[in-house]
Amino acid sequence: MGAKSYHVSACSDDLIRTLYFTEMVQSAPPPAVETRKPSKVEGLKERSNFLREPVATELLQDTNHFSEDAVQILKFHGSYQQDNRDNRAKGQEKDYQMMLRTRNPGGFVPPELYLTLDKLADEYGNHTIRATTRQGFQLHGILKKNLKPSIAAIVQSMGSTLGACGDVNRNVMAPPAPFKNRRDYQYAWEYAENIAQLLTPQTGAYYEIWLDGEKAISAEENPEVVAARQKNGTGTIVHDNPEPIYGTHYMPRKFKVSVTVPGDNSIDLYSQDLTLVVITNKKGELKGFNVFAGGGLGRTHNKEETFARTADPIGYVQKEDVYDLVKAIVATQRDYGDRTDRRHARLKYLIHDWGVDKFRTKVEEYFGKPVEPFKKLIKFRYHDFLGWHEQGDGKLFLGVSIDNGRVKDEGDFKLKTALREIVEKYNLPIHLTPHQNALLCNIAPEHKEEIEAILNRNGVVTDLEKIDSLERFSMACPALPTCGLAVTESERAIPSFLQRIRALLDKVGLPNEHFVTRMTGCPNGCARPYMAELGFVGSAPLSYQVWLGGCPNQTRLAQPYTEKMHVDDLETFLEPIFVLFKKSRKKKESFGDFCARVGFDAIRSFSENYQPGVEAGNG
Incomplete structure (x- = not known):
């Protein structure tokens, strides 16, 4: 395909590239029709x-x-x-x-x-x-x-x-903390909501089926979002279709989006299909967004063609163009994602197969102009926002720890009763965290003691010193008995796992140690175990694949250390690894960073020669 020659005096390279991309998109043929048979779901x-x-x-x-x-x-x-x-x-x-x-x-x-x-x-x-x-x-x-x-x-x-x-955009994530004095956080919430609106299926089926055609009263859509959904000219829109962005076949698989601010990785940004990072100027005004794409954690045991992958930096987009770029990335996956093999259908495989440069070039065709260079970012950190915090507007919010996200009443522990009483009495909104906890927001300072009393009366711990740090930084998926994909336990197993790990750390002389532990009952990775410092992935009844080497801020992928560990072997399996960690760690080095630094060969060598009772607890 040829492109026109442009002769523009004093024309910048960016303008020339923009004109080139505009012409190329207008004359580009539609994507080639896939010759392989589409999957049944299509x-x-x-x-x-x-x-x-x-x-x-x-x-x-x-x-x-x-x-x-x-x-x-x-x-x-x-x-x-x-x-x-x-x-x-x-x-x-x-x-x-x-x-x-x-x-x-x-x-x-x-x-x-x-x-x-x-x-x-x-x-x-x-x-x-x-x-x-x-x-x-x-x-x-x-x-x-x-x-x-x-x-x-x-x-x-x-x-x-x-x-x-x-097979659509899933819930758009954003940092949960309700900081009213942080404009960057406010931008993240605003654009998370707007992108959720932009990518919401437009079919009337939902309201026809569940509400007999009556659309419930809800907040008006942002006019900018409505206009952006219909805007075309670069191939992102499917014309004469009830679904202008998705088309008749929607996406090849699920598509996950998040929006965050520099430094805040409470959302596990590297595990998302698409992440936007808010970029502001010195006055705190929104300028645009850094863009990551291609993360995803689902995989299948013994299928090497399936794998967990972290997102890549793609570039930067001005705030005025952000909806167009989101649509361009969605359209690229919509039109080129694999619709024949659902195991190979996520955006991460398209980027892996193509490479970032080819992917960016294709996105630019749909976008209609070049993507700007990525802006420098500060180091990301993980935040769970538990405990009491100032909102920045005179009110408070309280982060309540929920073990594996399960809000329930059980024995003397009555979290469900407590939350209902608090929300009912004080009319408080809740912000759910990506770590399955809940933030009670907009609390008047004079209600702090009353709310703590309600929680404590129902057996809910608000003192962070009384929450075991292993539990605080752990997650598990529901797994058995309800998930049809689960091959073993997760939510019901992890409490005993954490107790045994805590006892083992005490035994080897690491009484206050903690790290990010995550568990799933199958390899799909719903609790994001592949980003953990210690990940357990169900591989068979009562057995788990073990992943090591993720980091505390969830910016590095862990690696599979062993294919199958039986639950009865937890202590004998982990003890030599913890002993080596204690003997050879650098000052303040985390467990995940240690495993990544020394490497699995060194860990295996030490474990094979380890003699229980000789080295454990002697330091």
Whole structure:
């Protein structure tokens, strides 16, 4: 394909490149049609009439479950069909139930929505609410017959489940801390919300099915976002289609976006398909965004073509062009992502196969001009925002630790009761964190003691000194009994794992040590174990693959150290590694940094020659 020659006196290189890209996009042929057979899900999406069928028909049928075809489309509406394996004996029918996931950009949960979720959990669910690692909530145990009233109640309470699952943009993440005196944080929340609006499926199916066609009263969409969704000229829009950005087939797989500020990696930015980092000038005014793309953690055991990958820096975009660039990246993945092999369908594989330069060039074609060079950033740090903090407007927020995100009442521990009482009494919004915790926001200083008293009365610890640091920096996915992909335990196993690890650290003389520990019941990586300093990934019943070498701020990928460790071997497996860590670490070196520095060969060599009782605890 040839491009015109431009003769512009005193013309900058950027202008010449811009003119070139504009001409190239206008004359470029459409992407080549994939000759391989598309996956089954692509056909289901095409026949769904934009996410209506067969969900709408099967919802009216007097059955206790949806068909496999309907289940795939149901995901776009925010629900997974599950089987509670604890309640099913061999040979019996599956114990069908639904998991429902909310979409909360930046983790924002208004008080009326939280109280509705609390009520639904008791009326229709399993009496618990679960905070996710993407800053949303999940309800478990909902029967098919109760799905419609549940979704309707959520939407009528300023919530949504649309796009919380499925082959679309998932919940847009942002730092949860409600700092009212930090303009950069305010920009991050604003653009997280706007991008969530921009990439929300436009089909009317959601409201037709769950609210009988009545769109609930909600905040007006940002006019800039509405205009950006329809803007075309560079190939990002699918014309004459109810889904102008996604088209009939939506995305090849899920697409994850986050927005953050320099220095704050509470969102695990390197694990996202697309991350924007707010860039301001010296006056604190928004100038634009640094752009990362190509992160993703899902993989499959024994399938080397699947792997975890960290995002790459792509460039910088002015604030005026940010929606156009987001659309350009989405369109590149939409049109060139693999639709034949769903294991190879994420953006990370497209960038891996193409390389960053080719990917950037293709994005620039859709963008219509060059992407500017990446701006220098300060070092990222991980923040969990637990405990009491000033908001910057005279009010306070309190970060409450939630073990593995499970809000429940159990024995003397009544977190669910406490949160309901606090939200109800003080009308407080909640910000969910990417670490499955909750921030109670907009607290008047005079209510601090009362709120602490409510929590303490219900057995909820607010003193950070009383929370074990291993627990504080750990995460686990739900896994068994409800997740159909789980091969072993995770949420129910990690408390005992952490207790055993703490006892082992005490034994070898590292009583105050802590590190980022994460566990999943399968290799899909929902709790992001591949970014942890110590990651356990379910590989078989009662067995885990072990990953080592991530870092405390989650900016480096861990590596697989062993393919299978049985739960009974935890102490004998970890003891020599901890002893070597104690003997050979540098001053203030973290466990993950140590493992990455010394390398697995050195760790294996030491472990093979290690004699229990000779070296442990002698220093």
